[in-house]
Amino acid sequence: MSETMNKLNDAAKLAGKGKMSRRDFTQLALASGLTLAAADTMFSRAARAEPKKGGTLRLGLSQGATTDSLDPGLYYDQYTGTCMWGTLSNSLTEVDAKGNAVGDLAESFESSDGAKKWVFKLPKGAVFHNGKDVTAEDVVASYKHHSIAGTKSAAKSLLAPMESIKADGKHTVVITLSGGNADFSYICSDYHLPIMPANKDGTADWSSGVRTGPYSLVKFDPGVKTELTRNPHYFKTGKAWFDDVVGLSIKDTTARTNALNAGEIDYMQSCDLKTLDLLKANPNLVIFEKTGYAHNIYVMDCTSKPLDNPDVRNAIKYSIDRQSVLEKIFLNHGTVGNDNSISPAVKFAVDPMPKHVYDPAMAKSLLKKAGLDSLKIDVSVAETAFTGATDTALIWQESAKACGIEVNVIREPEDSYWDNVWMKKPICATYWSGRPNCDWMFTTAYAKDAAWNDTKWYNTRFNELLVAARVETDEKKRAAMYAEMQQLLHDDGGLINVVFNSFVDAHANTLAHGDTAANWPMDGMKIAERWWFA
Incomplete structure (x- = not known):
C-alpha cells in the first residue's frame, strides 16, 4: 500500500472518530487522486462505521395508548416495549x-x-x-x-x-x-x-420508572410521548450513544410517513408497503427490513358461538385468500401463514398439513358438517393491529362470499383498540412479534392460563405436551412433541395466520448500526442502546 493511501486510511479513521471534517477529508482525498464521488463515499462509510455520542433520537412508533402503564407486566406492544424496556x-x-x-x-x-x-x-x-x-x-x-x-x-x-x-x-x-x-x-x-x-x-x-437501562425517564405521557435522557452511570460500555431519546406514538401510517419525510422523526416503524417506492426514492432515507418470527393475524374467540365449533373455525380459515393478501397488501414482504405460530426460522418448526389455502368447496363442506348453510361473522380491524389490517379484511370479505361466509368488516377506533377490542371481540386483527423458541411462543399465547391467550383456546393434549416438552432433553423426542403441538394448533386452534411478515421500517440515513437482532422490531427494541448518529 502506498504512503498516500496509508495517509488516506489514517484520515478515514480520524473521520470515523469525528476528528476530521468532511471538507478536510475531501481535500486530502482529491489530492490523493480520488474523485469527488469516491471521496464522499469513503468519508460516509468511515463516519458511519465508528459510533459516536450525540443527538436526540426521535422514534415514530405505530402503537401506544392513553392507558399505557409503567407496570412492565402490562406492556402491551412495541411502544411500551421500546420506550420502557429497550430504552429504559x-x-x-x-x-x-x-x-x-x-x-x-x-x-x-x-x-x-x-x-x-x-x-x-x-x-x-x-x-x-x-x-x-x-x-x-x-x-x-x-x-x-x-x-x-x-x-x-x-x-x-x-x-x-x-x-x-x-x-x-x-x-x-x-x-x-x-x-x-x-x-x-x-x-x-x-x-x-x-x-x-x-x-x-x-x-x-x-411506579417510579426507575430502572437500570441506558436512558432514564424524563417524561411519560401515555399514548403521546415518552422522553428519556442518557444514563451517565450505565454499566455497559460501548452502548447508549444518543444524548436523548423521544418516543412518539403516531398510529396513523400516513402521519408517520409525513413526519419522516419532513425530518420531524429519525425512525419510522411499520411503513405503508404501497408507498415504499416513494420512500426508497428519497436519498436521505434508508429502508430497514428484517425477517424474523413476526406474524400478522386474525384471532377467533374459541369460547364464543359458533366459533366454539372447530369445524366452523376451520371453514373460516379456508375462506381467506392469503396468497392474494401477501401479493396485494404485503407486496411479497413475507411468506403465507398456515395457522401455525412458529416461524420457519425457529428450531423445531414444522409446516402442518393439510395447508389452509383458499378453498371455497372445503369451507362449504365444513360449514355443512357444522349444520350451517351459511355464516355471518364480524371482523374488527384497525391499523394499529398491523399496517394493512383493514385492506386485508376487505380482500377476505370478497373471497369469503364464494364460501357462503359474509364477513362484516368493523373499523374500530385506533386509540382504544387494545383495551376495548383485542381479547374482547369475537374476531379481530392483531399481530405477534413471535418468539425465538417454541416453548416461549406457546406459553405466552396458547397455554390454558396464559394472560395473552387471545384465542381463549384450551386443548388438554396441547397443554400436557407443553409441560412434557419443556423438560425433555432428548431433542428427537422434543421435536416430535413440538410437531404435534403445531399440528394441534393448526387443526383445532383459533389462529388465522395470514402471513409471516417482515419488519419494514424506514429511517434517516444519518442513523447507523451494527448487526441487528430479529426477535423484536427495531433491533430487538434495543435501537436506542445499540444505534448511533453517523
Whole structure:
C-alpha cells in the first residue's frame, strides 16, 4: 500500500472518530487522486462505521395508548416495549443478532440439575437511575411482581414453572423450576421482565420508572410521548450513544410517513408497503427490513358461538385468500401463514398439513358438517393491529362470499383498540412479534392460563405436551412433541395466520448500526442502546 493511501486510511479513521471534517477529508482525498464521488463515499462509510455520542433520537412508533402503564407486566406492544424496556430497562438476558440468549443485566448464567436450577450473576457496580446499587434482592422482587395476587401480567404464565427465587449474597440469584427448561435463559429476556428496585417490604417499585437501562425517564405521557435522557452511570460500555431519546406514538401510517419525510422523526416503524417506492426514492432515507418470527393475524374467540365449533373455525380459515393478501397488501414482504405460530426460522418448526389455502368447496363442506348453510361473522380491524389490517379484511370479505361466509368488516377506533377490542371481540386483527423458541411462543399465547391467550383456546393434549416438552432433553423426542403441538394448533386452534411478515421500517440515513437482532422490531427494541448518529 502506498504512503498516500496509508495517509488516506489514517484520515478515514480520524473521520470515523469525528476528528476530521468532511471538507478536510475531501481535500486530502482529491489530492490523493480520488474523485469527488469516491471521496464522499469513503468519508460516509468511515463516519458511519465508528459510533459516536450525540443527538436526540426521535422514534415514530405505530402503537401506544392513553392507558399505557409503567407496570412492565402490562406492556402491551412495541411502544411500551421500546420506550420502557429497550430504552429504559434491562432484563437478566437479551437475544443477540445471532438469536442466542446472552447476558443483559446478568454478567453470566448457568443451569444445573437437568436445567431445573438456574444461577445468575450480577455485575458489581451496576446502579439504578436513582444511584441505588443493583442487588439480587431487586431481581427477586422484580420476578415476584408477576405472581402477586390478582396480577394481569403477561409474564405470569412464563414464570409459572418457577418454584422459588432467592438471593445468594448480593450479586447472585438462584431460580429453581418445577421441571427442567433448557430455554429458560430466553424467557428471562422477555420485555415484561425488567429489573426494578425493591421496596423495603420486598415488593418491586414499578411506579417510579426507575430502572437500570441506558436512558432514564424524563417524561411519560401515555399514548403521546415518552422522553428519556442518557444514563451517565450505565454499566455497559460501548452502548447508549444518543444524548436523548423521544418516543412518539403516531398510529396513523400516513402521519408517520409525513413526519419522516419532513425530518420531524429519525425512525419510522411499520411503513405503508404501497408507498415504499416513494420512500426508497428519497436519498436521505434508508429502508430497514428484517425477517424474523413476526406474524400478522386474525384471532377467533374459541369460547364464543359458533366459533366454539372447530369445524366452523376451520371453514373460516379456508375462506381467506392469503396468497392474494401477501401479493396485494404485503407486496411479497413475507411468506403465507398456515395457522401455525412458529416461524420457519425457529428450531423445531414444522409446516402442518393439510395447508389452509383458499378453498371455497372445503369451507362449504365444513360449514355443512357444522349444520350451517351459511355464516355471518364480524371482523374488527384497525391499523394499529398491523399496517394493512383493514385492506386485508376487505380482500377476505370478497373471497369469503364464494364460501357462503359474509364477513362484516368493523373499523374500530385506533386509540382504544387494545383495551376495548383485542381479547374482547369475537374476531379481530392483531399481530405477534413471535418468539425465538417454541416453548416461549406457546406459553405466552396458547397455554390454558396464559394472560395473552387471545384465542381463549384450551386443548388438554396441547397443554400436557407443553409441560412434557419443556423438560425433555432428548431433542428427537422434543421435536416430535413440538410437531404435534403445531399440528394441534393448526387443526383445532383459533389462529388465522395470514402471513409471516417482515419488519419494514424506514429511517434517516444519518442513523447507523451494527448487526441487528430479529426477535423484536427495531433491533430487538434495543435501537436506542445499540444505534448511533453517523
